[in-house]
Amino acid sequence: MYQTDQYEGMIAETVSMKGHNGDAINAYVARPLGSGPFPGMVVIHHAPGWDEWYRECTRRFAHHGYVSISPNLYFRDGHGTPEDVGAKVRAAGGAPDARVLGDLDGANAWLRSLPYVSRKVGIFGTCSGGRQAFLAGCRLKGLDAVIECWGGRVVQSKEELTPNQPVAPIEYTKDLSCPIIGLFGNEDKSPTPEQVNAHEAELKKHAKQYEFHRYDGAGHGFFYYDRGAYRQEQAVDGWKKVFAFTERTLR
Amino acid sequence: MCTMIAHQVKIQGRGKSGPEWFEVQEANVSYDHPYDLPLEHALNIDFVNEALGPGARVAVELSVDAARQLVKTIEAVLAQADQRGVLEDLPVAAAPARDPSRA
Numbered sequence: 001m002y003q004t005d006q007y008e009g010m011i012a013e014t015v016s017m018k019g020h021n022g023d024a025i026n027a028y029v030a031r032p033l034g035s036g037p038f039p040g041m042v043v044i045h046h047a048p049g050w051d052e053w054y055r056e057c058t059r060r061f062a063h064h065g066y067v068s069i070s071p072n073l074y075f076r077d078g079h080g081t082p083e084d085v086g087a088k089v090r091a092a093g094g095a096p097d098a099r100v101l102g103d104l105d106g107a108n109a110w111l112r113s114l115p116y117v118s119r120k121v122g123i124f125g126t127c128s129g130g131r132q133a134f135l136a137g138c139r140l141k142g143l144d145a146v147i148e149c150w151g152g153r154v155v156q157s158k159e160e161l162t163p164n165q166p167v168a169p170i171e172y173t174k175d176l177s178c179p180i181i182g183l184f185g186n187e188d189k190s191p192t193p194e195q196v197n198a199h200e201a202e203l204k205k206h207a208k209q210y211e212f213h214r215y216d217g218a219g220h221g222f223f224y225y226d227r228g229a230y231r232q233e234q235a236v237d238g239w240k241k242v243f244a245f246t247e248r249t250l251r
Numbered sequence: 252m253c254t255m256i257a258h259q260v261k262i263q264g265r266g267k268s269g270p271e272w273f274e275v276q277e278a279n280v281s282y283d284h285p286y287d288l289p290l291e292h293a294l295n296i297d298f299v300n301e302a303l304g305p306g307a308r309v310a311v312e313l314s315v316d317a318a319r320q321l322v323k324t325i326e327a328v329l330a331q332a333d334q335r336g337v338l339e340d341l342p343v344a345a346a347p348a349r350d351p352s353r354a
Contacts, residue, residue: 047253048284080305083286087297088305091279093255127253127284152253162255189291190253220253220291228289 009033010062012055017071017110020102025075027107028055030062036116039250042107042143043070044125044132046221047094049086050074053226061124064243066250067117071107073100094128096164097135104136108143120144120250124242127152127221130182131169137180138172145249146180147242150220152190155198173202179209181245183238185218185231213241254292257281263341266298266309273307276300285312294318 002008012030019025028050032038041061045054050072061068073095074085089095104123111117122145125133130151137146153160156168180203184196191199196214203210215222215234222231223238258280266275275298285293293312300307313321332338 048286078305083310084305084308087279087286087295087308087310088299088301090281090283090295091257091259091277091297091299093257153255160255165255229291 008063010059012059012062015069015110017069017106019071019075019106020099023076025072025103025106027069027071027110028058029067029069030059031067031116032062032065034116036067037118038065038067038116039144039246040108040111040114040117040121041066041068041246041250042104042111042121042123042136043068044104044123044129044136045070045073046125046127046129047086047090048127049082049089051082051086053224057124064246066122066246067111067114069107069111071103073103093162093164097132097166100132101136101139104132105140108140112142118250122147122246122250124149126150126223130154134176134180135169135172137178138169138175141177144178145246146176146178147245148180148182149223149238150184150188150191151182151199152188152220154191155195170199170202173208174206176203176206176208179245179249180211181242182210182212183241184212184214185220185222185234186214186216187219190220211241211245213238254281254283256283262298264298268307268309273303274300275307275309276302286310288312288314290314 010030010032015027015029016024017027043058054070058068058070074089077085077089108121111121123133123136123143124147126149130148131154133146134148134151134154137143154169186193200212218231218234219229221229223235224230260278262278264275265272277299279297281295282292285295295312298309
């Protein structure tokens with residue numbers, strides 16, 4: 001917790017990084033000033049796009065002492081307003097999992113190349129980004145904590161599999177390599193409470209270190225203060241749980 | 252998106268985005284998160300021209316009931332026009348797109 005007599009500074013800017021297949025993509029980075037070492041955080045934007053909420057979320061992690069990077073997972077889909085680019089990706093059935101994993105791996109490597117980043121890096125995502133955060137925790141090496149917020153389609157039926165998302169992430173649960181925290185709204189339709197239960201049962205079955213928090217009176221996206229889905233009480237409590245988890249797993 | 256329910260159809264027509272008209276070549280229809288309508292999921296239609304970039308887009312986000320009413324209304328209007336013998340259509344190869352950056 002910051003004290004009122006404490007020095008505080010931050011740098012936030014757009015950078016270039018190497019993503020999937022070595023492609024150069026852009027990313028938004030926010031970091032506390034100082035020599036560190038600070039833990040790192042990869043911030044995965046939600047399906048609607050690489051938008052202002054994620055800029056603020058990236059800065060929020062930096063404010064709490066994490067060097068944070070939010071890669072533009074839609075870089076290859078053209079440029080324009082986040083909504084227009086996001087709508088294009090929506091029409092294409094979302095970003096391909098393989099490409100996303102490559103970009104997230106690149107973001108982790110980018111963080112780990114910095115002299116002021118400690119040896120611990122976490123990954124945070126909401127909505128499709130929650131799904132991708134879990135997927136990354138299972139498929140990538142070198143992540144130390146996963147924060148999954150209402151990850152939709154972690155549990156997928158065979159009919160829901162697509163060329164872009166060919167495997168349901170729950171199938172990879174046994175490969176999860178770090179602790180995970182999950183936040184979910186009990187009124188959510190994607191994931192439904194039943195899907196969250198199935199997700200948790202699989203983590204339990206494979207003896208993974210996890211904590212799931214379910215909120216009554218909340219649906220999908222209850223952190224988004226710019227949407228009607230925002231639930232102040234649940235969001236405040238959720239953020240407290242997120243930072244308690246990251247302080248424990250990444251410091 | 253969290254449902255990934257999206258279809259695309261090639262179309263011919265014009266759309267207006269801001270003060271300018273442009274040729275629309277695709278309609279992207281999805282049932283997924285809208286940007287502005289206060290629903291978790293909605294029937295979204297984006298009339299776009301992919302060749303012109305992501306900004307060439309005319310978007311609507313509809314409730315389920317509105318979407319169903321729209322489909323029925325379009326069909327009814329076309330049927331009425333057909334009955335009166337006034338239906339016409341563009342040739343398969345439409346006129347080239349106007350540059351939306353030009354007034």
